[in-house]
Amino acid sequence: MPDTPLTPPDPPLVHAAVAAILTPAPVEGVCEPYSVADRWSILLTQRRSTTAYGGYWELPGGKIENDESAEEAAIREVREEIGCEVVALGVLEPIEHTYEHARVRLSCVRCELAAGSPAPKDIEVQAHAWRRLSDLPWDTFLPGNVRLVTALCRHLAG
Numbered sequence: 001m002p003d004t005p006l007t008p009p010d011p012p013l014v015h016a017a018v019a020a021i022l023t024p025a026p027v028e029g030v031c032e033p034y035s036v037a038d039r040w041s042i043l044l045t046q047r048r049s050t051t052a053y054g055g056y057w058e059l060p061g062g063k064i065e066n067d068e069s070a071e072e073a074a075i076r077e078v079r080e081e082i083g084c085e086v087v088a089l090g091v092l093e094p095i096e097h098t099y100e101h102a103r104v105r106l107s108c109v110r111c112e113l114a115a116g117s118p119a120p121k122d123i124e125v126q127a128h129a130w131r132r133l134s135d136l137p138w139d140t141f142l143p144g145n146v147r148l149v150t151a152l153c154r155h156l157a158g
Contacts, residue, residue, distance in 0.1 A: 010103060013096070017073035017107045018061030018145065019043075020152050021086055025132050036157045037134035042149075044136070045081060045125040052101050055126070058142040059108070059149075070094075070107035078111070081124040085114040092151055097144030108148040110155070 021043040045060045047053055060081045064073040071088035078086050092108040120128045131137070133153060138146065 011098075011101065012103065014102055014104050015064045015107070016062055016104050017064050017068075017070040017077065017109055018059035018148060019074040019078045019086055019109050019111045020059055020092075020148070021078070021084070021111045021113060023112070023130070035134060037153055038132065040133045040156060041130045042133055042136075042152075043082075043084075043120060044129050044131055046127040046129075047142070048124075048126045052099070053142055056140050056142045057129075057137050058145045060125070060128075061106075061109075064107070071109050074107075074109035074111065082120040082128055083118055083123050084120050085117040086111040087114050092148070092155055095144065095147050095151065097147065099144070104144060106144055106148055108152060110152070 022040050023043075025039055025041040043060065044057045047056050047058060049055055060078050061074055062077040062081075064070060068076070070091050075086055075088060078084050089110045089112060092110065094105050094107045096103065096105050098104075122128060133149065136149065141149075
C-alpha cells in the first residue's frame with residue numbers, strides 16, 4: 001500500500017453575523033471628490049488579546065444560534081459585546097472565509113444605532129472605535145472582515 005500523506009479534515013463551517021454599524025461621516029477636511037468610503041464611519045471592535053487574532057480589529061458580531069436570523073444574531077451580539085441597541089437595515093450576500101482554526105460563513109448586517117441607544121462600551125471586547133471607511137486599520141483588520149467591508153463599500157456605492 002503506497003504511503004499517502006494524511007490531510008487534516010476541514011474545520012466545521014460556523015455561521016456568524018456581523019454588524020456594519022454606520023453613521024454619516026463629516027467631510028470637512030477631505031479632498032474632493034468624495035468617495036463612498038469618505039462619507040461613512042463604521043463602528044469597529046478590537047478582539048481581546050486572549051483570543052485568536054488578539055488585538056485585531058473587526059466588525060462586532062458572532063455565531064448565529066440555531067433559532068436566529070442573521071439580523072437577530074447581529075443585534076444580540078452588538079448588545080452583548082458593546083452594550084448598544086441597533087436597527088438592522090438589510091443583509092449583504094454572505095461570504096465564506098477559512099482561518100487556520102475555523103471556517104466561517106459571514107453575513108454582514110447593515111445597521112444603524114437605535115434612537116436612544118446607550119453609547120458603545122467595552123464589555124466583551126478590548127476596545128472600540130468609530131473609523132471612516134476610507135481610514136480602516138487594514139494591517140490589523142480580521143481577514144474575513146476585509147472582504148465584508150469591500151462588499152459593503154460596493155453596496156453603498158450602489
